[in-house]
């Protein structure tokens with residue numbers, strides 16, 4: 449594999465300052481891409497910027513473009529795509545990664561506030577981003593790639609809170625629709641469904657409720673298998689590369705096998 453597979457390409461990554469987004473950002477930078485790294489947490493982006501300067505060459509660091517914004521806001525999504533175009537002339541890859549976990553509530557315990565917050569960030573945000581990206585890619589006339597991080601909760605109904613599960617199932621539909629609707633324009637749209645990956649997200653109390661402990665984990669191997677952020681970043685970079693040129697609308701489960709029960 450060429451180390452600079454994405455040289456000259458622009459990549460927008462949401463939720464880029466931590467967890468999987470950070471690993472995906474560094475992986476694309478190492479492969480030569482210009483990365484617009486979008487995150488709501490400006491301090492974490494500053495920290496990532498310092499980390500890159502301390503550990504990587506100027507060739508890599510100069511291609512890192514931090515962008516502070518909340519992806520539940522439509523204008524932020526449009527502006528981040530414009531930022532990529534102003535950097536390289538085109539938007540070539542979008543990675544919808546940012547997301548938040550709720551607790552583990554079933555529907556009877558779900559407040560409108562929690563529902564709206566999770567749907568706005570985890571589903572509406574990626575919809576705004578994909579719409580803005582595809583509009584630009586159609587005009588560019590040379591295709592492009594969209595990779596969206598859903599979850600095993602996007603293919604199984606009961607692995608998280610109802611709002612999270614609905615948002616992630618929605619992402620699968622959104623991305624399959626996009627894959628089919630724009631295949632003749634050379635725009636590919638694929639989905640990565642992680643299982644449990646060691647990040648800040650799962651140190652939060654996702655499984656703290658009685659429902660979470662007793663129902664979500666039921667039938668699952670009690671010796672939970674955890675993956676690393678690099679397991680996800682490798683999958684994302686592969687799907688966005690020309691090596692995956694005939695893969696479109698796929699749901700790639702990256703979970704060590706836990707969802708096979």
Ligand SMILES: NC(=O)c1ccc[n+]([C@@H]2O[C@H](COP(=O)([O-])OP(=O)(O)OC[C@H]3O[C@@H](n4cnc5c(N)ncnc54)[C@H](O)[C@@H]3O)[C@@H](O)[C@H]2O)c1
Nearest residue numbers: 463466467468487488518519546547599644645647648649
């Ligand atoms: N960690 C897991 O086990 C796991 C499993 C399946 C799916 N996922 C999904 O993977 C993705 C990444 O998760 P992670 O574990 O790396 O999370 P994380 O909490 O470690 O990092 C998420 C990043 O997104 C940013 N972010 C949150 N809300 C944002 C917003 N509104 N606008 C912009 N940025 C925002 C955060 O500041 C943070 O930097 C999410 O979509 C998550 O649902 C995670």
